[in-house]
Amino acid sequence: MPRPATIRSLASQLGLSTATISEALRDSERVKPETRERVQRAAREAGYERNPLLGATFSALRRSRHLGFNGTIGLVDVAIDDRTELMLFHQEVVRGATKRAQELGFRTELFWVGRTAPALSVTRLNNVLFARGIPGVIFLPFDQRQDFSRFDFSQIAAVGMDHRLSNPSLHTVQPDHYLSMHHAVAQLTAHGYRRIGLCLEARKDSRVDHKWSAGFLSQFREKPKGPPVPPLIAETLHKGTFTRWFRRYRPDVIVGHGQVVIDWLRALKISVPEDVGFFRINTTERSDPCAGLDLRPHLLGATAVESVVAMLHRREHGIPRYPKSISVDAIWSDGPTIRPERKPRASRTKKKT
Template identity: 25%
Template sequence: MSKATIYDVAGAARVSLATVSRAINNPEKVKPETRERVLRVIEELGYKPNAFAKGLASRKSTTVAVVVPDMSRASIAEMMNGIADIARVYKYSILLYVLESEDASEEDILREIIAAQVDGILYLNDEITSPQYEFLRTIKNTYQIPVVLTNTFYPEDDEIPSVSIDYERAGYEITKKLLDEGRKHIYMVSTVRKYMVNDLKEAGYLRAMNESGLEPKVMRTSGRISINTEHFNEYFKDNKVDGVIAVRDSIAISFMNVAFENDVRIPEDIGVCGFQNTKYARLARPQLSCVDLPIYDMGAVGMRLLTKLMNKEEVTDRVIKLPHSIVLRKTTL
């Protein structure tokens, strides 16, 4: 008697347990090439379907794919808490896909998500280009999988619903705060890698600086401390700085550390602001002034919106902008 299990078949065929079960019990729900591969592996291994495999096909469950850029960011972890809490209420299963992978491209990962036959996709990547958006539209329209953009949006189209904040306005407001302190040499510290949401933060900064008749100064660096520390040290040598707005809290705190090493007083000499209000902003000394993003709420509202789409409920507001605020602490006057 064969000792092969459904797990062996799924592993050899490179598919999920549910796909093996569908290939056996509901073959019309599986792509022909996938079904043929599964059946070929079943024959090779001598697998005998049992009640467990049949149960998988009949069991009603909802699986959501959550796509994140990487798991090292504190903001992603907090957003996942909001997603997980709503998923728990509805008894959803979550499959997590991380885009920062050396083994697969984003397109490969999205194809893997399609193959997993998920019921919906939450896309948390804040870097969204036209090709990426078009690929997500293809997933939505061709495979009938609802998609919600979370912590980002595509300004040229609202076919795919989104949950975010008004990043341009937030960039404008935090810049005005430093301008109101009388600072004139304010830098926006952004990333070398292009992110749509960072472009919007920069746009708000540029608007505030131009209205004040001051020269905008955008510095681009890396989110990696080993790289941006060197960049900041170089800037202190040749540039006058009295204000810094960083697109991430971690970059702002990295800047502060270099400032202290150069005997710069914060906030007396340089006012510093972050743009997330993660736990690191509260742990920093001095505590970091920030644009407060409703990070947990973005995850929770994104999952709730996806629930409506999966249940085929009417969605009238396809671009949701949650309110943000400015939290002033010890790095500003």
């Protein structure tokens, strides 16, 4: 069986130095165009495959500040309205990813895609990743769906988060929105709530492919009339819409994102949690202490890093033929906005006379 082509074997074949071969394969302008073309053609014909981990290591060694470095994993977010600022949830995802990467001998670097600097175009991002020898990328959970069909994945091990790439389909890490909501409603029922109301902006539900509302409604499938309180899912939530819904259906606990709901209840002389409870879907972004779902952004970021590193060690890159998803369960987080769980009463037995 013939040995796989290497930079050294290509150099011997073409009568060039290994440095020239390396630069040519990186499409460096330091090498004449005709030489680059000759080297790259010979590499293709010989079946040469770049080792992403080795390339990243050599790139790091050339930059002495990265002593002990095994590779870099790029974290990519999209600048909305030219803002390059991570949301609270994304900040925690990045912290979890960075910590796990360090444990595995890697580092992370954040990149922005957008129209104006410091954000990069998709093409420019490709060039920067290649030039820096960055073999793995995690696409953070974008606020809006993005099309990255112009991105060259051929030499990249990539993982997406939250199915926010409309094109292409990658391996994905995400919270289990459906089951997390399903379990939350079950636990709220265990706390004694009987009229559970879901209150969301439509974009929040649409962003997760309506898994919040689907998980909520799944708890009431066996009830002939459905949920006692129909969900309020509005394009824009405001005090008037909320007040009309609340007065009509009288939920005893409200599940949603915005804690402004508590202010609206207080304006109606409703106390939280004495009269009505509030349960926040994502406690990472809470403005005040409250009960809710911890979507575990640290674990999501760490899991995404583990997935990319595993792909690198398996020498997997490009768009997967069969994309896979890893779902992370949220956990219940107690707080002062709901009443304590009701404990079952002890059964009484009559004394014999």
